Amino acid sequence: MAVLAPAVAAVRVAVRRALVGLPGSGPVLVACSGGADSLALAAATAFVAPRLGRAAGLVTVDHGLQTGSAERAAAVARWAERTGLGPVESVRVRVAGRPGGPEAAAREARYQALAEAGRRYGASALLTGHTRDDQAETVLLALARGAGPRGLAGMPPRRDLSGVPLLRPLLDVSREQTRRACAALGLTPWEDPHNVDPSYARARVRSDVLPVLVAALGPGVLDNLARTARLVAADTAVLDDLAADALAAARVPTGGPAGARAEAGGDGPGAGGAAGGRPDGGGLVVAVLAxxxxxxxxxxxHAWAREVGAPAAALSYRHVAALDALVTDWRGQGAVHLPGALRVTRRDGHLVPA
Known part of the structure; x- marks a missing residue:
């Protein structure tokens, strides 16, 4: 009796944990580039999902950024069909003209294509092959950017992607394990040249920074960085719940004092702010916020700024800090300018879109 390779077993166990109890009867779709991580994930899902009574398919995205990308995507799709995955689809996306750098633009295009495929096939979930190593890189990049807890929380194991659950089953599996799993299964992964291109910050972290950290602090540093993400994510979830309740409490009440007097602290005259009680950008009561x-x-x-229309990707610490100063350091300053050509001002004890 053949002995199952430990790496293959580790990936299958991770997939099983992600799929057991998954609601819905639709297929699960694996996002597969042909690299070791997503290839090992797709092979494991093809084995595990049918044993749980679940159909499993695959979507490969061709970004059109490299010579031969269409042929690679077609080869991944053919392998998936031979493996018994279905539905299988290769999707070509357009990256040029999207906001942000090439890495961000490609990611936006990829996730948009995955979400559309998920809705098209009525998928119960989309699965991506992000590993523990990817999580460690994400935490380091967040530290380098000066990100807050939300950035340090890294990639969540589950999130909503335009109405379709996105699962990351391999966040506790190492990149080396996915490579070993592919080798044990006789699979030849595609090596993405972008992963070693020094023009990308993540590639530099992968090739230069992490090896130095491992050499200086030991291999446990990768697990510790990933564990940090899990711990911070748990704390962040609690704070987010508290903030959701606080946002509801801070909204200007419906039928509130439209002609409230200016505060002694110097709020200028105005109409009292906003249409009250709305979840779509009405005013906030400064006294509650304080x-x-x-x-x-x-x-x-931060949540309210997104409600009034500020793009989440462009909303930064300095924008939120400027809004906070309208509450905690009020000196009669002018409006705060937010991304999306938005302005917020303080009038009659309220923060309101100007």
């Missing part, structure tokens, strides 16, 4: 703990208040302001 009574919140800073970690909760800044989350409230």
């Amino acid at each position: 009574g919140l703990a800073p970690a909760v208040r800044t989350r409230v302001l």
Whole structure:
């Protein structure tokens, strides 16, 4: 009796944990580039899903950024069909003209294509092959950017992608394990040249930074970085729940005092702010905001800024800090400018879109 390779077993166990109890009867779709991580994930899903009574398919995205990308995508699709995955689809996307750098633009195009495929096939979930190593890289990049807890929380094991659950079953599996799994299964992964291109920050972290950390601190540093992401994510979830309640409490009440007097602290005259009680960008009561703990208040302001139309990708720490100053350091300053050509001002004890 053949002995199952430990790496193959590790990937299959991770996939099984992600799929057991998954609601819905639709297929699960693996996002597969042909690299070792997603190839090992697709092979494991093809084995595990049918044993759980679940159909499993595959979507490969051709970004059109490299010579031969269409042929590679077609080869991945053919392998998936031979392996018994279905539905199988190769999707060509357009990256040029999207906002952000090439890495961000490609990621946006890829996730948009995956979400559309998920909806098209009524998928119960989309699966991606992000590993523990990817999580460690994400935490280091967040540290380098000066990101807050949300950035340090790394990639969540589950999130909503335009109405389709996105699962990352391999966040506790190492990249080396996925390579060993492919070798044990006789699979030849595609080596993406972007992964070693020094023009990409993640590639530099992967090739230069992480090896130095491992050499200096030991191989456990990767597990520790990934564990840090899990711990911070748990704390962040609690703070987000508190902030959601606080945001509801801070909204200008419906039928509130439209002609409230200016505060002694110097709020200028105005109409009292916003259409009250709305979840779509109505005003916030400064007195309520001022009574919140800073970690909760800044989350409230961040969420509210998105409600009034500020693009989440462009909303930064300095924007939230400027909104916070309207609450905690009021000196009669002018409006705060937010991404999306938006302005927020303080009038009659309220923060309101100007």
